[in-house]
Amino acid sequence: MAPYRTIGVIGGMGPAATADFLALLVAGVAAARDTDHPRVLVDSNPNVPDRNAAALHGADSPGPALAAMAHGLVGQGAALLAMPCNAAHGWADAIRAAAPETPFVSMIDAAVAEAMAHKPRAIGVLAVGATLALDLYGRACPVPVLAGDLAVVQPAVNAIKAGDSGDAVRAALAGEAARLVAAGAGVIIAACTEVPLALGQGDVTVPLINSTAALARATLAAARLPDRMAP
Amino acid sequence: MAPYRTIGVIGGMGPAATADFLALLVAGVAAARDTDHPRVLVDSNPNVPDRNAAALHGADSPGPALAAMAHGLVGQGAALLAMPCNAAHGWADAIRAAAPETPFVSMIDAAVAEAMAHKPRAIGVLAVGATLALDLYGRACPVPVLAGDLAVVQPAVNAIKAGDSGDAVRAALAGEAARLVAAGAGVIIAACTEVPLALGQGDVTVPLINSTAALARATLAAARLPDRMAP
Numbered sequence: 001m002a003p004y005r006t007i008g009v010i011g012g013m014g015p016a017a018t019a020d021f022l023a024l025l026v027a028g029v030a031a032a033r034d035t036d037h038p039r040v041l042v043d044s045n046p047n048v049p050d051r052n053a054a055a056l057h058g059a060d061s062p063g064p065a066l067a068a069m070a071h072g073l074v075g076q077g078a079a080l081l082a083m084p085c086n087a088a089h090g091w092a093d094a095i096r097a098a099a100p101e102t103p104f105v106s107m108i109d110a111a112v113a114e115a116m117a118h119k120p121r122a123i124g125v126l127a128v129g130a131t132l133a134l135d136l137y138g139r140a141c142p143v144p145v146l147a148g149d150l151a152v153v154q155p156a157v158n159a160i161k162a163g164d165s166g167d168a169v170r171a172a173l174a175g176e177a178a179r180l181v182a183a184g185a186g187v188i189i190a191a192c193t194e195v196p197l198a199l200g201q202g203d204v205t206v207p208l209i210n211s212t213a214a215l216a217r218a219t220l221a222a223a224r225l226p227d228r229m230a231p
Numbered sequence: 232m233a234p235y236r237t238i239g240v241i242g243g244m245g246p247a248a249t250a251d252f253l254a255l256l257v258a259g260v261a262a263a264r265d266t267d268h269p270r271v272l273v274d275s276n277p278n279v280p281d282r283n284a285a286a287l288h289g290a291d292s293p294g295p296a297l298a299a300m301a302h303g304l305v306g307q308g309a310a311l312l313a314m315p316c317n318a319a320h321g322w323a324d325a326i327r328a329a330a331p332e333t334p335f336v337s338m339i340d341a342a343v344a345e346a347m348a349h350k351p352r353a354i355g356v357l358a359v360g361a362t363l364a365l366d367l368y369g370r371a372c373p374v375p376v377l378a379g380d381l382a383v384v385q386p387a388v389n390a391i392k393a394g395d396s397g398d399a400v401r402a403a404l405a406g407e408a409a410r411l412v413a414a415g416a417g418v419i420i421a422a423c424t425e426v427p428l429a430l431g432q433g434d435v436t437v438p439l440i441n442s443t444a445a446l447a448r449a450t451l452a453a454a455r456l457p458d459r460m461a462p
Contacts, residue, residue: 012265012268012270012271013265014265014268015256015257015260015262015265015268015271016254016257016258018253019250019253019254019256019257020254022249022250022253022273022275023247023250023251023254025246025250026246026247026250027247027394029246030394031246031392031393031394032392032393033389033392033393034243034244034245034246034277034392035277035278036277037243037245037246037275037277038277039243039274039275039276039277039278040243040246040273040275041272041273041274041275042240042253042271042272042273042275043270043272043307044253044268044270044271044272044273045270046265046266046267046268046269046270047266047270072307075307076274076303076306076307158264161262161263161264161265162262162263162264163258163261163262
């Protein structure tokens with residue numbers, strides 16, 4: 001049997017980011033055979049109400065949909081939950097309330113922990129409107145957070161969601177990262193799960209934290225069962 | 232709302248193949264935004280009893296585990312089911328019995344349909360022991376099936392499951408494909424979901440059918456809702 005507890009993934013925001021997260025969960029296991037991997041239950045639901053519209057314009061809250069997904073995953077056997085979408089962490093309380101017995105691994109905390117390991121004096125974040133408006137990173141970071149310009153980041157994220165992660169999109173994100181570095185950021189966090197689908201470490205002159213990969217590492221660490229004692 | 236019915240994925244055989252399948256489901260949609268994608272529920276369960284051990288050595292059947300996964304996915308809202316593992320299709324009847332109202336999209340049928348579009352006189356299959364012993368492709372193909380040597384294919388699949396899809400593994404599979412082409416195969420089917428993680432069209436001189444990609448295309452086609460009528 002797998003040496004991990006069953007992982008529930010609250011996904012679909014966007015679908016490509018969820019596929020990326022599942023691949024990172026697989027790649028993160030030192031596996032010799034299938035049974036070395038955790039069981040992973042995924043609900044990739046693209047119909048969760050839009051996080052930016054809710055945070056910026058008072059549209060329908062994604063909270064009830066996220067709570068229902070959490071409840072469903074736990075009902076299917078998930079022993080801990082993770083959600084590969086930064087902005088949706090603005091409604092993490094709805095998930096914790098729906099599954100109070102089930103640990104929820106925070107993507108924000110996972111990315112901040114990896115960023116702080118580099119001891120930056122300030123952190124740059126490439127994020128969408130909801131993540132910025134709700135100050136998800138500012139509230140979690142012990143150092144100042146410099147936000148990428150939404151007028152650059154949001155169109156890039158939209159393009160990636162539409163399947164375009166080509167050179168122009170990468171260059172736009174790289175340019176914004178460079179601007180934040182010039183302003184004092186010692187680390188850049190790709191703080192939207194679409195961003196690392198286009199932007200890589202080779203595009204940034206300081207450490208780039210992939211929030212999806214950070215969540216995958218934190219999730220596997222939290223799901224890992226203690227090594228069995230010798231009989 | 233998504234213009235697709237909810238897809239349930241009976242997965243984890245192996246975990247990397249399931250991640251590959253989810254990525255292909257995402258890539259297969261012409262999407263401008265998240266809501267253009269289907270909702271996808273995935274149960275990536277690496278603890279399903281081994282298909283080869285069951286088919287070749289009479290070990291525990293995977294049928295009950297697959298039936299339980301199908302039942303769980305339908306309970307969560309899946310309106311059709313797909314399973315990205317060729318060998319496990321030997322127990323497809325257990326899935327159909329557990330979810331008699333829910334269409335099950337056969338990976339074998341999807342791959343054979345794509346292969347036959349090339350009008351081959353014979354088809355070569357690179358598959359593991361259970362798939363060959365249960366003659367899953369032979370029973371579905373209207374033309375003769377030539378099987379790759381298990382002594383070559385099984386070690387390659389095992390290496391891929393352990394994370395190695397490097398040059399030696401690819402060369403072994405390419406060599407076996409070439410042998411089948413020399414024996415008369417006009418098409419090669421990568422008839423184990425691990426095979427296309429290492430072997431690509433550039434490695435084979437005749438059309439190579441990726442059974443995972445064929446299943447993704449067939450699943451999206453089956454899940455697609457009719458275009459809404461104009462009001």
